[in-house]
Amino acid sequence: MSEAPLLEIENLHVRFNGERTVHAINGLNLRLQEGEMLGLLGESGSGKSVTLKTLLRLLPPKRAEIDGTIRVNGTDIMTLSGARLSAYRGGDVSMVFQEPALALDPVYTIGDQIAETVMRHKSVGRAEAREVALDMLTRVRIPSPERRLKNYPHEMSGGMRQRAMIALALACRPKLLLADEPTTALDATVQIQILLLLRELQREFGMSIIFVTHDIGVAVEISDRVAVMYAGNVVESGSTRDIIKDARHPYTRGLLAANLHGVDRGTRLDAIAGSPPSLETKPDVCSFAPRCTEAQPQCLRALPPFFAPSPGRQVACNLEEGHSPASNGLTAAPAIA
Amino acid sequence: MSKTEVLPHQADRGGPRQPLILAQNLKKHFPVRSGLLNRQTATVHAVDGVSFEVRKGETLGIVGESGCGKSTTARLLIGLTELDDGSVIFDGDILGSDISLKEMRRSVQMVFQDSYASLNPRLTIADSIAFGPKVQGLSDPKDRARDLMARVGLDPNRFAHRYPHELSGGQRQRVNIARALAMSPRLVILDEAVSALDKSVEAQVLNLLTELRKEFGLTYVFISHDLNVVRYISDRVLVMYLGEVVEVGPVEAIYAKQAHPYTVSLFAAMPSMDPDNRTEEPPLAGDPPNPIDPPSGCRFHTRCRFAEHVCRDKPPTLATFGENPDHLAACHLRDPSSGHSLAGKEVAA
Structure with a gap:
């Protein structure tokens, strides 16, 4: 890890104020190397989508209180505004959403939407931008791309639309692609096509990807490294292999059991009891402790520190005590007050 | 209670x-x-x-x-x-x-x-x-x-x-x-x-x-x-495709060996859960066809790699597959009298 990371999130806090307060992100630390594919795994409300939206500065400034630093390629993106922010969005970092039918503009053709983005970011003419659009549709393996350029989003199937959105997101060759559950709304046989396509495009373009999902199977299929989020922070991270074969955090183990992969029919499932916290107050003890069967008194006294049971591994759980505390590595926790 | x-x-x-x-x-x-x-x-x-x-x-x-x-x-x-x-x-x-x-x-x-x-x-x-x-x-x-x-x-x-x-x-x-x-x-x-x-x-x-x-x-x-x-x-599973039943049978039988090429693809599309053995080829190309105008004959023939003329012309009927009399599939491959060139043969679907 000698080279500077592409993305560095340090001690990020996001709080939503409104009718009720929600502490969505609580002290998140995350690093991403160039060309790395990170799976961000968590259930609804764990803060995975908020993390992506913060990264693109998409959160409403009036309602969202953001604290912490995010550096992309060395630039602190929290300081960006105006033209520089526009250049950053879609230029350096772009995003693919869960529902392409909602994310694409219904009144412009696919070709126009991609060309407009390219013209805006690369300051090229219309003809050249159309060339790029055609090239992108070919690269995302859309059949008869010339014809599809003139299609409106509603004329395409769900899988085709998602391919078109990936083409749009990658048209300006971003260094980082944020994918927010891009396959969740798709059928199983189409989902696997899109996952394999993203893997191929990553090899081709060399960008980094943060892939948000609630499906552990999807995370395994796409990522090099997995970070498991709970209550607005990462509770465990490591290589995909480590997480699958040797999950350490009780929450990760519960998620794996709940996947039902290889579970005997009709046997009682080792379900995690209860439900995730509402996050109306900022967590100052382990957020998972109330649902944890292995909770100890110390779990309810303070936030658990991060331990590093093996290189590249981070687990925020007191059960790992005895292993060396994580140095300021991949997802180190802030010092506990 | x-x-x-x-x-x-x-x-x-x-x-x-x-x-x-x-x-x-x-x-x-x-x-x-x-x-x-x-x-x-x-x-x-x-x-x-x-x-x-x-x-x-x-x-x-x-x-x-x-x-x-x-x-x-x-x-x-x-x-x-x-x-x-x-x-x-x-x-x-x-x-x-x-x-x-x-x-x-x-x-x-x-x-x-x-x-x-x-x-x-x-x-x-x-x-x-x-x-x-x-x-x-x-x-x-x-x-x-x-x-x-x-x-x-x-x-x-x-x-x-x-x-x-x-x-x-x-x-x-x-x-x-x-x-x-x-x-x-x-x-x-x-x-x-x-x-x-x-x-x-x-x-x-x-x-x-x-x-x-x-x-x-x-x-x-x-x-x-x-x-x-x-x-x-x-206990039993029914597999549907475009408004029709393509396969039905006891859960063990179907999960052990799928008879219909569509069921095979559907199962192959499941995430592998094994980082050392990821899926490398998508089992099917394209999206499911629109049920507004379903294909003729076997409705799966447009996406099936074993499709022949008979599949386009004649809809298959449910018939038993394998040793379990409860396991049925609607595919010309599984019917020796269908006229499909691979009918009745063991194919690596």
């Missing part, structure tokens, strides 16, 4: 060998209207000649991709959508002539995917659960509701007076399950009932469903797109 058992279980009329539900040649076509005069311009072949049985005490899983007609099939079973053709026979009684829809609905209940949309927002939880028994004139609907709430893991003292919006998705789905059970049904249709829940909550609800099935002697029809969940909960 005492009070819930006081309600008499509805009598088993046909005996153990009589299927609880016998669906024969179910058909449902929806008109597509468009234009100024709202004229019918096309027809969605949602369910096209589907036949199957639900045996007493079993869990029948129905799987397939969106648009394959699995939800429409469920709705046809309990008369939420009117049949165009075919018949539903409930424990030996033909629906509509031997048994009325209202009579049958006391015995068949349904739980839907969207836990919020399926509850009345102006009724408290307890009132929602008690509503059905009250309408059917059963005694003590309120006490019954409280008993059932306790049974599905919601403390009646804390939850009885709450409204649906005050509950989490998992809690609301528990309410929907309690409401279905309030009628002491014999069959519960679960239409993607756990799909919208988080994985950790889904496991809790699956445990609950397994317990309730044993306790109340229920039969389930379990509709889902998640093959892991279906394998966990079902």
Whole structure:
């Protein structure tokens, strides 16, 4: 890890104020190397989508209180505004959403939407931008791309639309692609096509990807490294292999059991009891402790520190005590007050 | 729990060998209207000649991709959508002539995917659960509701007076399950009932469903797109594609060896859960075709790598596959007399 990371999130806090307060992100630390594919795994409300939206500065400034630093390629993106922010969005970092039918503009053709983005970011003419659009549709393996350029989003199937959105997101060759559950709304046989396509495009373009999902199977299929989020922070991270074969955090183990992969029919499932916290107050003890069967008194006294049971591994759980505390590595926790 | 058992279980009329539900040649076509005069311009072949049985005490899983007609099939079973053709026979009684829809609905209940949309927002939880028994004139609907709430893991003292919006998705789905059970049904249709829940909550609800099935002697029809969940909960599985049944059989038999090329692809599309052995080739290209204009012959022939002329011309019929007489598939490959060049041969589908 000698080279500077592409993305560095340090001690990020996001709080939503409104009718009720929600502490969505609580002290998140995350690093991403160039060309790395990170799976961000968590259930609804764990803060995975908020993390992506913060990264693109998409959160409403009036309602969202953001604290912490995010550096992309060395630039602190929290300081960006105006033209520089526009250049950053879609230029350096772009995003693919869960529902392409909602994310694409219904009144412009696919070709126009991609060309407009390219013209805006690369300051090229219309003809050249159309060339790029055609090239992108070919690269995302859309059949008869010339014809599809003139299609409106509603004329395409769900899988085709998602391919078109990936083409749009990658048209300006971003260094980082944020994918927010891009396959969740798709059928199983189409989902696997899109996952394999993203893997191929990553090899081709060399960008980094943060892939948000609630499906552990999807995370395994796409990522090099997995970070498991709970209550607005990462509770465990490591290589995909480590997480699958040797999950350490009780929450990760519960998620794996709940996947039902290889579970005997009709046997009682080792379900995690209860439900995730509402996050109306900022967590100052382990957020998972109330649902944890292995909770100890110390779990309810303070936030658990991060331990590093093996290189590249981070687990925020007191059960790992005895292993060396994580140095300021991949997802180190802030010092506990 | 005492009070819930006081309600008499509805009598088993046909005996153990009589299927609880016998669906024969179910058909449902929806008109597509468009234009100024709202004229019918096309027809969605949602369910096209589907036949199957639900045996007493079993869990029948129905799987397939969106648009394959699995939800429409469920709705046809309990008369939420009117049949165009075919018949539903409930424990030996033909629906509509031997048994009325209202009579049958006391015995068949349904739980839907969207836990919020399926509850009345102006009724408290307890009132929602008690509503059905009250309408059917059963005694003590309120006490019954409280008993059932306790049974599905919601403390009646804390939850009885709450409204649906005050509950989490998992809690609301528990309410929907309690409401279905309030009628002491014999069959519960679960239409993607756990799909919208988080994985950790889904496991809790699956445990609950397994317990309730044993306790109340229920039969389930379990509709889902998640093959892991279906394998966990079902005894038999029905695979649908574009409004037709392509394969049906015991869960062990189908999960061990799939007969229909579509089922093979569907299973191959499941994430591998093994980082050292990831999927390298997508099992199928493209999206499922539109049910508005389904392909001729075998509806899967446009995406099937074994398709030949016969597949385009002639629709295959369900026939037994392998050693298990319960395992059926509708594919010309499995029928030696179909005229398919690979028919009856062992192909690595």
